[in-house]
Amino acid sequence: MNKSNDTHTQSSTTLPTVSTHIYPRGGLDVLSREEVARLRDASADGGMHELLRRCALAVLTSGSASDDPRAAQELYPDFDIQVRQQDRGVRIELCNAPAMAFVDGQIIAGVAELLFAVVRDLAYTAIDLNIGTCLETSASITDAVFRLLRNARVLHPGDPNLVVCWGGHSIGREEYEYTKHVGYQLGLRGMDICTGCGPGAMKGPMKGATIAHAKQRHRRSRYIGITEPGIIAAESPNPIVNHLVIMPDIEKRLEAFVRMAHGIIVFPGGVGTAEEILYLLGILLREENEGLHFPLILTGPTGAAPYFEQIDRFIRLTLGEAAAARYEIIVADPELVAKRMTAGIRKVKEQRIAQQDSFFFNWKLHVPLPFQQPFVPSHEAMAALDLHHGRKPYELAADLRRAFSGIVAGNVKEEGMRRIEAHGPFEIHGDADIMQALDGLLQAFVQQRRMKIAGDYRPCYRVVR
Incomplete structure (x- = not known):
C-alpha cells in the first residue's frame, strides 16, 4: 500500500x-x-x-x-x-x-x-x-530509450501482444465510442494497449480493453502510457493507465512507441497524430526496414472515412505509393481491425524468432539520426524546413514530421505557446502543391475541431505558398 x-x-x-x-x-x-x-x-x-x-x-x-x-x-x-x-x-x-x-x-x-x-x-x-551530453549517435540514443523503458519496468519478455494506439485527444463521441469497440476486440484476443496516456483516442482503446480483459480473465493487463514533459500538462494521464513512462522529448517518445509496438493502430486525430504517422512511415521507407513486418492500420467509424481519405491523399502526394503500401485503412469494422492486427502480430513473432530479435524491444528496426535528434520549433527552424519534391521520401517525411511537431508545440506546449504569443504564427514554406495539400489538411483539422478540446482555435501557423 x-x-x-x-x-x-x-x-x-x-x-x-x-x-x-x-x-x-x-x-x-x-x-x-x-x-x-x-x-x-x-x-x-x-x-x-x-x-x-x-x-x-x-x-x-x-x-x-x-x-x-x-x-x-x-x-x-x-x-x-x-x-x-x-x-x-x-x-x-x-x-x-x-x-x-x-x-x-x-x-x-x-x-x-x-x-x-x-x-x-x-x-x-x-x-x-545524462541526457544531452552523451547522446550523439543513433545507437547511443536507441540505447538510452531502451534504458529508460527498462528502468520504468515496461519491457516484458512474453509473447508479442502490445498494440500501440495513436489518435487525437480532441475527438467526438462517435469516434471515441469506436476506439472503445476496437480496444474491446483487441482485449478479447489478449492484446495489451499502449497509447500517449491522455484522453480521447488514447483513453478509449484502454477502456474497451479493460472490459474484454475482465471477460477473458486476463489477469496481468498492461495499459501503458508514454508521454513527455512538454505535453503531459496538456494531455494528463487518463485513469486507466497503469504504467506511465515519461520520455525526455517527443523524439524519444516516438522511438519508444515504435520499439515497443508489435503493431500500431491509428484513429482519427489532429496534427499530433499526423506527426506520428509521418514519423513511422519515414522510418519504414528506409531501405534497411523494407522487409520488416510492422502491421499498421488506420481506422475509424463511417463518419471518419473522409478524414482518412484526406490523410491518404496527402501521404501519396508527398511520400508516394510506397508509403501508402505500408498501411491499411479499415472503416467501421472493429472486429476486422482486431483480426488483421492479431494476424499481423503473429507474423511479427515469426520474424522475430527467425531473426533472433527480442519480443519486447525491436532492435532490428533502423531509426536514422534525423528522426532521433530533438527538434526545437523556433520561428527560424520552422521557416527553414525543406518541404519540396525531389528529396528522398524518408527525408521529406522527417521535415514534414518536424512541421507538424512545431504546430503541436504552438498549440499545447507552454514554451511553444509563448513563442507564438511573442512573435506571431510560425511560417511554413514549400512547393505549391505540398503547401496547398498541407493547408487543406490543417484547415480540415480546425473545422473538425481536432485542434482544441474547447474554445475557439487560433492558428499558430501560416502556410506560405
Whole structure:
C-alpha cells in the first residue's frame, strides 16, 4: 500500500487542496541513500524542480478536460512537491495538492503510482541517463530509450501482444465510442494497449480493453502510457493507465512507441497524430526496414472515412505509393481491425524468432539520426524546413514530421505557446502543391475541431505558398 498521513485539507482561493506526505512502494523505496539524495536534489529549487512540479501536477489532475498546459498551474498556483530522504527510503511531500486526487484524505492508489513514475523517470533522466551530453549517435540514443523503458519496468519478455494506439485527444463521441469497440476486440484476443496516456483516442482503446480483459480473465493487463514533459500538462494521464513512462522529448517518445509496438493502430486525430504517422512511415521507407513486418492500420467509424481519405491523399502526394503500401485503412469494422492486427502480430513473432530479435524491444528496426535528434520549433527552424519534391521520401517525411511537431508545440506546449504569443504564427514554406495539400489538411483539422478540446482555435501557423 501507498501510505498517506498527516493530511491537511484547505480551501484555497481556487479549488480545495490537500497537504500530505506519501511513501512510494515498489522501486523507489529500495534506493540507496546516495540515490535518495539525488532524488532530493532533483526536486530542489531550480534545476529539475519546476519540471517535476509541472509533471506531478498533471498527474494529480488526471482526467482534466483542458488541453491548456497552463490551466492547472493557474488553478493550483500554490502547489509544490518535495522529495525527502528517510531511513526507510523516500518520502514525497505534497503541499496544496489538488483534492480531486484524494479520497477521505488518502491519495488514490492509481494516482500515487503515476506520481511515483514521474519522480522515477525525471530523476533517472536528469541523473543517471545524462541526457544531452552523451547522446550523439543513433545507437547511443536507441540505447538510452531502451534504458529508460527498462528502468520504468515496461519491457516484458512474453509473447508479442502490445498494440500501440495513436489518435487525437480532441475527438467526438462517435469516434471515441469506436476506439472503445476496437480496444474491446483487441482485449478479447489478449492484446495489451499502449497509447500517449491522455484522453480521447488514447483513453478509449484502454477502456474497451479493460472490459474484454475482465471477460477473458486476463489477469496481468498492461495499459501503458508514454508521454513527455512538454505535453503531459496538456494531455494528463487518463485513469486507466497503469504504467506511465515519461520520455525526455517527443523524439524519444516516438522511438519508444515504435520499439515497443508489435503493431500500431491509428484513429482519427489532429496534427499530433499526423506527426506520428509521418514519423513511422519515414522510418519504414528506409531501405534497411523494407522487409520488416510492422502491421499498421488506420481506422475509424463511417463518419471518419473522409478524414482518412484526406490523410491518404496527402501521404501519396508527398511520400508516394510506397508509403501508402505500408498501411491499411479499415472503416467501421472493429472486429476486422482486431483480426488483421492479431494476424499481423503473429507474423511479427515469426520474424522475430527467425531473426533472433527480442519480443519486447525491436532492435532490428533502423531509426536514422534525423528522426532521433530533438527538434526545437523556433520561428527560424520552422521557416527553414525543406518541404519540396525531389528529396528522398524518408527525408521529406522527417521535415514534414518536424512541421507538424512545431504546430503541436504552438498549440499545447507552454514554451511553444509563448513563442507564438511573442512573435506571431510560425511560417511554413514549400512547393505549391505540398503547401496547398498541407493547408487543406490543417484547415480540415480546425473545422473538425481536432485542434482544441474547447474554445475557439487560433492558428499558430501560416502556410506560405
